[in-house]
Amino acid sequence: MSGGGDIMWAPWRMAYVSSEHGDGYEGPRCVFCRAPREQDDARTLILHRGEHAFVIMNLYPYNSGHLMLVPYAHIDHLRALDAATLTEMMTLAQRAQQVLEDAMHPHGFNVGVNQGRAAGAGIADHIHMHLVPRWSGDTNFMPVMSDTRVMPQHLDETYALLKAGFAA
Numbered sequence: 494m495s496g497g498g499d500i501m502w503a504p505w506r507m508a509y510v511s512s513e514h515g516d517g518y519e520g521p522r523c524v525f526c527r528a529p530r531e532q533d534d535a536r537t538l539i540l541h542r543g544e545h546a547f548v549i550m551n552l553y554p555y556n557s558g559h560l561m562l563v564p565y566a567h568i569d570h571l572r573a574l575d576a577a578t579l580t581e582m583m584t585l586a587q588r589a590q591q592v593l594e595d596a597m598h599p600h601g602f603n604v605g606v607n608q609g610r611a612a613g614a615g616i617a618d619h620i621h622m623h624l625v626p627r628w629s630g631d632t633n634f635m636p637v638m639s640d641t642r643v644m645p646q647h648l649d650e651t652y653a654l655l656k657a658g659f660a661a
Contacts, residue, residue, distance in 0.1 A: 525549075525563045525619040538652055540592075541585065541659040545578040548589050548659065550652055551623070553615075557651055558597050558626040560589050569618045571606060582622055589624050592658030599626030 528537040529547055538550035540560070551559040562582045568574055574582075586604065593599060603625040607614040 523567060523619050524616060525621060526565075526567050529565060535652065535656075538648065540652070540655055541588070543581050543585055545575075545581045546585055548585055550648060550655070552648070554648075555603075555623075555625050556627060556631060558593050558599070558655065560593070560624045560655075562586050562589065562622040562624065564620065567619050569608075569620055571608060571620055574620065586622060586624055588659075592655055593624070593626045596654045596658050597626055600629045601627040603627060 528539060528549060529542065531537050534540070534542075538552060539547055540550065541548040545566075546562055546564045549561050549563055551561055562585050564574060564578045564582065566574070566578065571579075590602060593602075604622065606620065606622050608617075608620065610617045
């Protein structure tokens, strides 16, 4: 690849860039409010539903198995979450980490919250926590040379692999 002259097609991203997933819209326009209301977990990539929060796969993952822990409440700041929701999100993070370890055998994890647009939040008005499995050597020349990620496994395959772990 040379200095951006080459093209890597990623037509699946068009659904994201052309959709109304904008911030500030609770309800049908917020992807994190809409997904659990649709009642189609396989289509929305919801792996587990808790009382206050749910586990969902990232449709545009940083790495295979990239999960998010999301409160049902449309809240934009960590400090605004109640204790029950915070506790459940962390408990779900522990469970999700175990499911990922059992199913995919990562060597490590990145766990984090990007709060606010300046911090890198793609959906800034609905707080969520990222759980990203990592493997030694999982980066390659693509992100460095062309700001492109190569995902080794299709989302549907990853969903099926992880869904069984949450069902257990």
